[in-house]
Amino acid sequence: MKEIKDLISKRYLLLERNEDEECPEEMKIIDNIALEVINKLFENRDNLPVDFILESLTDLGFSPCLIFDDDGHWAVDCNGISTVKSQGVSMINNVSEKLFKESIREAIKHFLKILKEGS
Numbered sequence: 001m002k003e004i005k006d007l008i009s010k011r012y013l014l015l016e017r018n019e020d021e022e023c024p025e026e027m028k029i030i031d032n033i034a035l036e037v038i039n040k041l042f043e044n045r046d047n048l049p050v051d052f053i054l055e056s057l058t059d060l061g062f063s064p065c066l067i068f069d070d071d072g073h074w075a076v077d078c079n080g081i082s083t084v085k086s087q088g089v090s091m092i093n094n095v096s097e098k099l100f101k102e103s104i105r106e107a108i109k110h111f112l113k114i115l116k117e118g119s
Helices: 002-017 024-043 050-059 104-118
Strands: 065-068 074-077 081-085 088-092
Touching: 002 024, 002 050, 024 050, 024 104, 050 104, 074 104
Parallel strands: none
Antiparallel strands: 065 074, 081 088
8 A cells, every 4th residue: 555655646746747847758747657657456456445445546536336226247447437516516427337247346456457468
């Protein structure tokens, strides 16, 4: 976990340094660090705490939603629409049934696989 946290911290520092004026070389490094974090999350998906995985994804800019259906299945998706209102959050998710798995960990593992394949 420490290695992943260190990579995320390094990425944050580079993002802060490039906030006002982007350096193309450093932006490529930032993207590569994100890919490295995704790969490390995928490689260690069976051993890392699920909350650490989800929180690490948010550190990379993802907005993972953990979704439960009424049949006892779980999914993780980032394609929902949410609107923050003064009294709460309104969310709309249209989730493919292919994303639903038997457990939270299986749903997260499937989501990480999708991210890894897309990188």
